[in-house]
Amino acid sequence: MTIEFSLTKRQEETKAAIHNLAVSVIRPQSLSWDQNHGIPNDFLQRIAMLANSLGSLSPHTEVSREPEATADASGTKKNKGVNVSTIVGAEELAWGDPALLLCLPGPGLGGPPIRATGTQEQKERFFGFFKDISTELRWGAYALTEPGAGSDVAGIRTSCKKVGDDWVLNGRKCYITNGARASWNVVFATVDPSLGRGGHRAFVVEKGTPGFSVGKIEDKMGLRASETAELVLDDCHVPAENLLGGEAAYHTKEGFMTAMKTFDNTRPIVAAMAIGIGRAAFEYACTFVKDHYVMTRPIPRYAAIAERLARVGRQLSAARLMTYRAASMADHGIPNAKESSMCKAMGGQAAIRACIEAIELCGAEGSIQADHRLLEKWFRDIKVYDIFEGTGQIQRIVISKRLMTNLRAF
């Protein structure tokens, strides 16, 4: 064991490859994707193929606890350092466009709960959807949030009831990334709200299931290229074989743990994406200041500008190191729930500060939307990074519980 801060040769190459792609292909289209509410499928297909060939950042990848090289059910090869590789790639891709990674075809956030809880048969069946992305693009999604239950996951009200061989689901899910285009959604419901987490069940609800429909597609402040959907479950009949993990898996609190496991694994990726966007804004501001200010003048005003730039730079650097740490722990099979929450909390905040400060430093010009002037877009895109996958406040709850003795809930 050692202390080291260099990327492997392969990680450096992947990073450079994604960066070049971001500069030459992704950024020039970024604003049009935002304006058109989506990324064209043919482009997504090319990127997905490329990401697969790079080995890192394939749509099947999420932060994994497995320390050694294994092949998981989706057939993805996992090699040493894969978690660090993933966050390095995620930062670079988000630097190019904040929504792109979220739009990539694949199981998305629906992957981790299936991998964690699904039976072998279910893993094969549901990951099988994504075997061949060369002909048709497919997505999976993760449907937990409801109009009345966001951070308070235990408070979901979507009901499920066994009727014959089927489960019947009723309720509404909202803010579901890729929920409308998804071939299947992992939907969380409860057999009895009074049971709290113990009553939770997770289902894979396939598109076309009777009683399943898509409600409205949200109009958002940012990340407008990413689809955010409302899902309606109206006497939705889900076959018993789509209950994730089978009935036996729910004799403990596993239902809720399934929901939460997803986040331990994906928070470092979201943190890395936030840092990529923050870095984009920071670099934009540095270039702007270089071009517009005479920094060598010893006028206090300029010292203040220097200090703000330095502060943003160091907060991003600190958050990146925290993210590397969380991912590196996962690479070594060390539990990292606290560290994942720390990097997510710091990454989101550092990046939001970066975007806010960048606009202020660039003045009026910073707020103007135009080709190759994406700062106002990043400002809109970044805010949600301190909200989704657990708000900054939720991260602090996760951290607090691991700091204080016997703190189960507030």
Add this chain to the structure above:
Amino acid sequence: MIAFSPDEDQKMMVDSVAQFARSTLRPRIREFEAARALPEDVRRTAHEMGLGLVGLAAEIGGPGLGLLTAVLLEEELAWGDPGAPFGFGGPGAFGFAVQELASAEHASRLLAPFTEEAGHSRFGAVAWGEPFAPKDRAGLVSVATADGDHWILNGEKAFVTNADRADSFVAFAQVDPSLGFRGLGAFVVRKDSPGVTIKPRATTLGLDVASFGSLVLENVRVASADRLTGPTAPPSAGAIDSAFNGALIRFFAKNSLVMAARAVGLSRAAFELTREYCDTRIAFGKPVGHFQAVAFTLADRAMDVDAARALVWRAAWLWDTGAPEKDALLATAYAVSFAHESAMRAGDDAVQLHGGAGFMRDYPVEKLMRDAKQLQLCGMTAEHADQLAAALELDLPLDPGNILPSAESQNAFV
């Protein structure tokens, strides 16, 4: 390959220093504070452990462990008592100054007394700061004028760490007044040279184990051989305009990085004491740490400690691995600002979360809060580190007048 675990040798050293901090420093912090110095037995043990020279290169008589190992150990020491590492015998800032500014042979000679058995009672110091800025030009008021094969130094040097304990100083003075901060010279000055007057030490807010003072130089004659001119090789970073200025900035950076490591140790101590207090102090029927306002504050401070440590480690690692100097300087600047500011937040919140008890000297946290503010003023302030970082981020030339502490901006204890 990204990795965050000290190696086996480092772990062993960290363990033994942590043990020393736990059993010898922490239980006696109030005794040290009242004595305003470390007692001889503690200094002797520290000297035997080689703590006074840690961080210095092997070719000049240091242990050659590298800065990464040094920051690991400095964190542990400061965890025990943030003041203690200032009070051990050793060269202190003088060590980094001669390492960067003198030839290896000259530096070894200057550092030799600190490696001897009596080294536990020998101190070095750097006379950089001054009480006032010159009215009519940039740079230092103190001047050095050539006189044959000697230099004559005149001026008043202030904010000098361990001024009243040091046998030798690296003193900075203006050699070419027309060049401002780019026209400075560094000179080795001995305590007993004619014309040197050491003034009584100051009473300070915190870090009482250190001694902060000043000295007056009145027609002090320094042999030409004792002028430190920096490396003869050209500077490695294009942005640094002379070998001397490059060495000067490196000296400040490395010395400040050690201060940052101490700030991490202080932050961790404050955090741990406070976490424990909030775990056991009952209010409204439950531990105060079970209220969100308290727990979230602790969570923020925990993040501060971990992030500051990672930044310090990375900066030290960049220096040790011979990374481009601009990268190492930028990482150092980030580490210094972040660690200093998080230490202040840690000290402040420690007192705050202890409530009224925190204000009482029965508890150690009020000392940590005072020490945190004092430590923020040692080496390089967060404000100067930010100027350094911004200059690097914007590819500006590194002007010592902009990025180093001085009377015309903000003085620091060096």
